[in-house]
Amino acid sequence: MIAYCENRLTAGEMNQIRRAVAWTPLPEEQLQAALARSACTVAAYRQGQPVGMARLVGDGVYYLLCDVAVVPSAQGQGVGSALVRRALARAESALREGQRCTVVLVSARGKEPFYRAFGFSSLPGGHAGDGMQLLLTR
Numbered sequence: 001m002i003a004y005c006e007n008r009l010t011a012g013e014m015n016q017i018r019r020a021v022a023w024t025p026l027p028e029e030q031l032q033a034a035l036a037r038s039a040c041t042v043a044a045y046r047q048g049q050p051v052g053m054a055r056l057v058g059d060g061v062y063y064l065l066c067d068v069a070v071v072p073s074a075q076g077q078g079v080g081s082a083l084v085r086r087a088l089a090r091a092e093s094a095l096r097e098g099q100r101c102t103v104v105l106v107s108a109r110g111k112e113p114f115y116r117a118f119g120f121s122s123l124p125g126g127h128a129g130d131g132m133q134l135l136l137t138r
Contacts, residue, residue: 002044002051002079004086009041013050020071039063040090044070044079054083056091058101063091065105084118106133 011031018025035041037057044052051074055067065087070080091101107115112122123131 002046002074002077002082004082005043005045006086006090007038007041009035009043009050009053009055011035013043014053014067017050017053017069017071021069023069039094040087042083042086042090044074044083046074052079052083054080054087056087056103058091058103060094061101063101063103065103068105080114081117084115088118104131106131 011028014031014035015025015028034055034057038055039058039060040056042054043050050071052070053067054065054069057064057066065084068080068083070083088103091103095101103120105115105120107120116122123129
């Protein structure tokens with residue numbers, strides 16, 4: 001059985017999931033700061049062990065959905081969908097009548113259909129140009 005928890009994810013758990021999905025681990029100090037500045041985190045646990053995560057960063061008008069990852073042993077079981085639904089519900093619940101917000105993300109190549117199922121659309125599209133990114137390292 002999978003249990004979902006909001007705002008409980010730790011830096012160590014993030015790196016545990018990152019390693020499981022072949023993402024580069026990040027310094028725990030950097031992750032702790034990122035977690036503290038997150039609007040919301042959602043984590044999935046099976047038998048007390050982290051098996052998935054999603055993070056929402058934003059200011060109430062714009063949000064970035066990031067760090068969506070599910071360990072291989074839990075993939076294909078609806079965990080990723082549940083994480084995204086919970087993160088989006090959290091953003092929506094912060095809105096008052098007449099307000100709106102925009103949630104953006106950078107999809108891993110090939111995962112676009114997963115996000116389209118939630119209503120995300122590719123950029124460029126409509127009035128928007130290309131999504132862009134810049135990686136800074138030191």
